Structures are given as structure tokens and as C-alpha cells.
Amino acid sequence: MTHSSTPNIAITPLLNVQGLNAWYGAAQVLFDADLQVTRGEVVALIGRNGAGKSSTLKAIMGLMPRRTGRVVFAGHDISNAEPYQAARLGLGYVPEDRRIFTDLTVLGNLQVGAQAKRRLADKLASDSAAPQWSVEKIFALFPNLAPMQHRLASHMSGGEQQMLTVARTLMGNPQMVLLDEPSEGVAPVIVEQMAEMILALKGQGMGVLLSEQNTHFAQWVSDRSYRLDRGVLTA
Numbered sequence: 001m002t003h004s005s006t007p008n009i010a011i012t013p014l015l016n017v018q019g020l021n022a023w024y025g026a027a028q029v030l031f032d033a034d035l036q037v038t039r040g041e042v043v044a045l046i047g048r049n050g051a052g053k054s055s056t057l058k059a060i061m062g063l064m065p066r067r068t069g070r071v072v073f074a075g076h077d078i079s080n081a082e083p084y085q086a087a088r089l090g091l092g093y094v095p096e097d098r099r100i101f102t103d104l105t106v107l108g109n110l111q112v113g114a115q116a117k118r119r120l121a122d123k124l125a126s127d128s129a130a131p132q133w134s135v136e137k138i139f140a141l142f143p144n145l146a147p148m149q150h151r152l153a154s155h156m157s158g159g160e161q162q163m164l165t166v167a168r169t170l171m172g173n174p175q176m177v178l179l180d181e182p183s184e185g186v187a188p189v190i191v192e193q194m195a196e197m198i199l200a201l202k203g204q205g206m207g208v209l210l211s212e213q214n215t216h217f218a219q220w221v222s223d224r225s226y227r228l229d230r231g232v233l234t235a
């Protein structure tokens with residue numbers, strides 16, 4: 001007889017999506033998608049404009065008008081959960097369009113995103129699996145945000161705002177993040193910092209699922225990828 005104390009933690013995916021379908025009104029945009037992401041893994045969704053990448057991330061997060069199928073995150077069935085409930089369990093979501101408070105400073109945006117330490121949200125592992133972020137740690141991860149911490153967010157470039165959106169999401173101490181096209185429309189120097197940031201999150205044991213049109217970027221940062229074509233996902 002063999003015994004192993006933690007086999008489920010190693011093999012159970014952090015995110016397990018099975019048979020996911022999603023619609024906008026009568027139009028189905030995602031068909032029977034299966035995908036998994038484990039802890040410390042970066043997975044890319046690659047596809048052209050309109051292939052359904054954003055819709056897939058929104059369907060996982062519970063942001064589509066209608067979805068069916070099964071979504072399990074950190075051992076919790078979130079198939080019918082509201083987006084805020086998924087977020088409370090430690091699933092972070094960074095949309096394509098920047099969501100920052102333009103009237104607040106960089107520091108103000110980070111403070112708004114801060115959350116208390118999450119306890120016992122993960123049925124599969126101890127809560128130490130989710131890194132705990134502070135403003136200092138965020139500035140270490142995004143060095144170019146530090147010198148502009150007192151600047152109004154409205155006075156930042158698009159790429160810097162994109163970084164701040166990611167940084168603010170991290171302040172909620174997620175176990176995993178869904179990143180919608182992190183490299184889109186940002187300057188090469190910021191693309192590089194985004195890649196380093198994603199690899200740092202992986203290094204801390206977080207799961208990352210990102211959508212990308214830029215296959216070069218996706219191959220650079222990801223361990224695996226899925227291809228999406230007209231709402232159909234293939235490994």
C-alpha cells in the first residue's frame with residue numbers, strides 16, 4: 001500500500017473548466033470549452049480578433065449574459081457564481097480596457113484595491129498559496145510605477161495604466177489572474193515588463209490565464225496554450 005499526503009494538490013487543477021458555452025443574446029460565441037490551469041502555470045489563449053478570447057475569460061469570471069457548463073476554481077464550483085464571489089475566492093480579472101480611477105493617484109488606486117488576507121478560500125491548499133501583496137511589493141514588481149506613485153492615473157500612458165490595472169488586481173491577493181490581452185497596444189518596454197511580471201507571478205505559485213493575439217508574447221511567457229477559432233477551443 002502506498003501513501004502520499006498531498007497528491008490532490010499536485011494534480012488537481014486550480015482552475016478546471018468543462019463544457020463551457022457562452023452567448024451574447026441569441027449568438028453563441030463559445031462552444032463546449034474545456035481547459036485547465038494548475039498552480040504556478042501560465043496558460044495562453046491564442047486566437048484572432050473576434051475568436052472569443054475575451055468572451056472565454058468573461059465566461060469563466062461570470063461576466064457573460066449567459067453561460068452553461070462547469071467552472072471549478074480552487075475546489076469551489078463557481079459555475080453559477082457572481083463575479084464578486086469568484087473574486088472573493090481569489091480569482092482576479094484584468095479586462096482589456098483599463099479599469100482605473102483616473103481621479104486618484106497611482107497610490108490611491110492601489111489602496112482602493114487592497115484587501116485583507118484571504119483565509120480558507122482554497123479547499124485544496126493552505127491560504128499561504130496566495131501571495132500577499134503590499135504597496136512595497138507591488139513597486140518591486142513594477143519598478144516604473146514607484147516614481148509616479150503620487151501622479152494622477154489620468155496622467156499616465158496607456159501601457160502604464162494597463163500595469164496599474166494589473167497591480168490593483170494583485171492588491172486583492174488573488175491566487176490566480178485572468179489577463180485579457182496584457183500586451184495589446186502597449187510600448188515594447190512595457191510589454192517586456194508585463195512578461196517579467198507574469199513570470200514573477202508564476203514563480204510565486206499563482207496561476208495565470210491570459211488571452212493574446214501576439215503569439216510571440218504568448219510563447220515567451222506561457223507553459224502551454226490553447227487555440228481559439230470562432231469560439232472553438234483546441235489544446
Ligand SMILES: Nc1ncnc2c1ncn2[C@@H]1O[C@H](COP(=O)(O)OP(=O)(O)OP(=O)(O)O)[C@@H](O)[C@H]1O
Pocket residue numbers: 024027029047048049050051052053054055056213
Ligand atoms: N458585447 C457584445 N455583444 C454582442 N457580441 C459581442 C459582444 N462582444 C463581443 N461580441 C462578439 O463575440 C465574438 C467573440 O468576441 P471576443 O471579444 O470574445 O473575441 P476576442 O477573441 O477577444 O477578440 P478581440 O481581441 O477583438 O477582443 C465576436 O464575434 C464578437 O463580435
